Amino acid sequence: xxxxxxxxxxxxxxxxxxxxxxxxxxxxxxxxxxxxxxxxxxxxxxxxxxxxxxxxxxxxxxxxxxxxxxxxxxxxxxxxxxxxxxxxxxxxxxxxxxxxxxxxxxxxxxxxxxxxxxxxxxxxxxxxxxxxxxxxxxxxxxxxxxxxxxxxxxxxxxxxxxxxxxxxxxxxxxxxxxxxxxxxxxxxxxxxxxxxxxxxxxxxxxxxxxxxxxxxxxxxxxxxxxxxxxxxxxxxxxxxxxxxxxxxxxxxxxxxxxxxxxxxxxxxxxxxxxxxxxxxxxxxxxxxx
Amino acid sequence: xxxxxxxxxxxxxxxxxxxxxxxxxxxxxxxxxxxxxxxxxxxxxxxxxxxxxxxxxxxxxxxxxxxxxxxxxxxxxxxxxxxxxxxxxxxxxxxxxxxxxxxxxxxxxxxxxxxxxxxxxxxxxxxxxxxxxxxxxxxxxxxxxxxxxxxxxxxxxxxxxxxxxxxxxxxxxxxxxxxxxxxxxxxxxxxxxxxxxxxxxxxxxxxxxxxxxxxxxxxxxxxxxxxxxxxxxxxxxxxxxxxxxxxxxxxxxxxxxxxxxxxxxxxxxxxxxxxxxxxxxxxxxxxxxxxxxxxxxxxxxxxxxxxxxxxxxxxxxxxxxxxxxxxxxxxxxxxxxxxxxxxxxxxxxxxxxxxxxxxxxxxxxxxxxxxxxxxxxxxxxxxxxxxxxxxxxxxxxxxxxxxxxxxxxxxxxxxxxxxxxxxxxxx
Numbered sequence: 001x002x003x004x005x006x007x008x009x010x011x012x013x014x015x016x017x018x019x020x021x022x023x024x025x026x027x028x029x030x031x032x033x034x035x036x037x038x039x040x041x042x043x044x045x046x047x048x049x050x051x052x053x054x055x056x057x058x059x060x061x062x063x064x065x066x067x068x069x070x071x072x073x074x075x076x077x078x079x080x081x082x083x084x085x086x087x088x089x090x091x092x093x094x095x096x097x098x099x100x101x102x103x104x105x106x107x108x109x110x111x112x113x114x115x116x117x118x119x120x121x122x123x124x125x126x127x128x129x130x131x132x133x134x135x136x137x138x139x140x141x142x143x144x145x146x147x148x149x150x151x152x153x154x155x156x157x158x159x160x161x162x163x164x165x166x167x168x169x170x171x172x173x174x175x176x177x178x179x180x181x182x183x184x185x186x187x188x189x190x191x192x193x194x195x196x197x198x199x200x201x202x203x204x205x206x207x208x209x210x211x212x213x214x215x216x217x218x219x220x221x222x223x224x225x226x227x228x229x230x231x232x233x234x235x236x237x238x239x240x241x242x243x244x245x246x247x248x249x250x251x252x253x254x255x256x257x258x259x260x261x262x263x264x265x266x267x268x269x270x271x272x273x274x275x276x277x278x279x280x281x282x283x284x285x286x287x288x289x
Numbered sequence: 290x291x292x293x294x295x296x297x298x299x300x301x302x303x304x305x306x307x308x309x310x311x312x313x314x315x316x317x318x319x320x321x322x323x324x325x326x327x328x329x330x331x332x333x334x335x336x337x338x339x340x341x342x343x344x345x346x347x348x349x350x351x352x353x354x355x356x357x358x359x360x361x362x363x364x365x366x367x368x369x370x371x372x373x374x375x376x377x378x379x380x381x382x383x384x385x386x387x388x389x390x391x392x393x394x395x396x397x398x399x400x401x402x403x404x405x406x407x408x409x410x411x412x413x414x415x416x417x418x419x420x421x422x423x424x425x426x427x428x429x430x431x432x433x434x435x436x437x438x439x440x441x442x443x444x445x446x447x448x449x450x451x452x453x454x455x456x457x458x459x460x461x462x463x464x465x466x467x468x469x470x471x472x473x474x475x476x477x478x479x480x481x482x483x484x485x486x487x488x489x490x491x492x493x494x495x496x497x498x499x500x501x502x503x504x505x506x507x508x509x510x511x512x513x514x515x516x517x518x519x520x521x522x523x524x525x526x527x528x529x530x531x532x533x534x535x536x537x538x539x540x541x542x543x544x545x546x547x548x549x550x551x552x553x554x555x556x557x558x559x560x561x562x563x564x565x566x567x568x569x570x571x572x573x574x575x576x577x578x579x580x581x582x583x584x585x586x587x588x589x590x591x592x593x594x595x596x597x598x599x600x601x602x603x604x605x606x607x608x609x610x611x612x613x614x615x616x617x618x619x620x621x622x623x624x625x626x627x628x629x630x631x632x633x634x635x636x637x638x639x640x641x642x643x644x645x646x647x648x649x650x651x652x653x654x655x656x657x658x659x660x661x662x663x664x665x666x667x668x669x670x671x672x673x674x675x676x677x678x679x680x681x682x683x684x685x686x687x688x689x690x691x692x693x694x695x696x697x698x699x700x701x702x703x704x705x706x707x708x709x710x711x712x713x714x715x716x
Contacts, residue, residue, distance in 0.1 A: 040390060041388075125544070128550075128551070144539060147541030147542035233488070237688040254681070
């Protein structure tokens with residue numbers, strides 16, 4: 001028994017060491033760092049208690065980043081998942097040029113986000129960008145989507161949707177293949193409409209995949225910021241500043257590492273709560289075989 | 290037995306030789322960013338190799354560290370980990386933050402008295418303005434730039450303007466830009482008069498308006514800012530008026546990277562951008578273009594920008610001496626001329642421009658002279674403690690103004706309040 005226990009721990013050890021070194025220890029250190037001040041040259045770091053958190057609550061940019069992030073998630077998560085499902089339904093059946101369509105839908109996923117951002121900067125460029133050239137055909141005025149406070153966030157969110165939908169489509173496609181055809185045939189014999197089949201069979205059967213994708217989509221809504229660096233640098237006036245981007249800016253541009261740690265703690269808490277909530281909530285409605 | 294003794298003796302000699310070798314040669318490492326296209330990284334490598342050939346006792350390793358932001362990030366991380374480079378090329382505006390982090394030392398202590406005059410005293414004062422503190426030189430100007438105005442001569446002709454006369458004042462800029470802004474029958478603008486990129490880091494070109502209007506944004510000691518002075522507000526109001534009142538500039542914030550493209554495509558007839566774009570525009574503009582000073586208000590004026598050499602604290606005296614010698618060589622006229630021709634950066638010393646190489650270069654690229662001559666009127670770019678954060682507050686304010694989210698005075702007053710709070714601990 002004892003020997004088996006030791007054996008088990010030894011087997012777990014490599015994974016534990018890796019997880020602890022790269023996940024748990026830094027997470028704990030981050031929490032500790034959030035209670036200390038930032039060391040600068042001759043002035044060493046000292047314990048400040050909750051001061052960093054007080055500063056955060058009084059920081060309008062933090063709240064703006066939180067609001068932006070909420071809008072960003074509310075746009076990207078449902079849109080990219082919905083689009084992924086529609087695309088998967090489109091290319092699962094026998095359609096002309098199925099392979100081509102699948103490839104076309106999947107291409108954005110293969111491109112690095114920085115390259116995607118460069119393509120979209122051209123789309124959005126006012127005056128001679130693709131979107132304005134098309135608008136010009138209809139005699140519409142040029143518009144500066146990335147350079148206007150009210151539209152910039154939606155413009156960068158659209159890029160994330162475009163990038164993500166193809167990736168999620170692959171999971172939906174795989175899930176759709178696993179639905180037993182007998183179920184659908186049986187439903188057809190009973191005279192079920194296409195909508196009823198989708199609503200009563202397809203949707204419940206792909207629920208585990210939906211859960212998986214939604215967890216990923218929410219995490220990505222917090223994590224996908226590369227294109228913001230390229231397209232707007234959080235501007236104009238923080239209109240596209242979301243939490244993760246703000247953490248980077250505070251930590252690696254302002255070099256205020258203590259405050260960055262404080263912001264990171266908030267992000268860890270939010271992500272943990274979201275993941276937990278999703279698993280608990282949707283688990284009840286998920287159909288497992 | 291003899292054989293054994295022989296081996297040990299040989300072994301000992303070998304070990305002694307190995308130990309002795311590093312003591313003779315000095316190892317140096319420097320970090321450098323590349324912010325412009327072209328052969329910048331290769332030129333740095335070539336110059337370093339050339340120096341090592343002439344100085345066999347020194348072994349220098351150039352390390353390319355990405356853009357300016359990641360270069361200072363890497364240098365700071367390395368210094369905090371106890372293993373910094375001996376030298377690095379970092380933004381001139383980071384001066385006070387590097388001092389604040391206690392990472393750098395002045396060059397003066399490692400330069401002989403006569404060199405202090407001939408070398409440290411030989412750079413353009415505009416570049417030294419944010420390279421020296423209390424008479425000590427912390428930064429040696431290297432890849433320095435300044436913004437200039439480019440104009441499309443064909444568009445000027447079409448608008449009935451003299452293609453060889455650039456707008457020299459704010460009033461002329463507005464008058465010319467109004468003639469250059471072309472609208473079609475439906476009122477849609479097909480060509481804008483002027484484009485001043487204002488997305489990302491508008492503070493730099495904003496200083497191209499603030500300095501001519503007599504506004505000094507950062508105090509010389511780096512401890513306070515004056516973002517909401519009447520002169521600064523007037524300069525920002527003028528920038529906003531270009532889009533809202535005169536309607537000669539595209540509304541909203543304008544991307545920096547797409548600016549040369551907008552010029553090539555005929556979307557904007559006049560653009561403001563860095564001299565670093567001179568090579569790019571010379572190669573790609575499908576029409577004749579002119580290069581000129583930023584227009585004057587009270588005087589001409591422009592900010593300086595770009596990177597300086599910094600000497601790091603955590604190294605031996607021997608390394609520091611070797612490092613300073615290397616920087617002297619890199620900034621000597623011969624090398625500076627090569628560097629300027631390869632990159633488009635402004636050669637930072639008057640005697641650089643006396644070299645045959647640069648004299649020949651300016652006959653082919655006369656635009657390069659404009660940047661040099663504008664230096665007479667140039668002021669330092671915003672350089673204060675907590676520089677990135679303070680600059681960001683100004684960027685936010687200017688973006689809010691240009692994207693119509695706040696009025697000029699409110700935005701600049703907000704930025705002033707935030708910057709004052711960030712600088713409070715330095716008073």
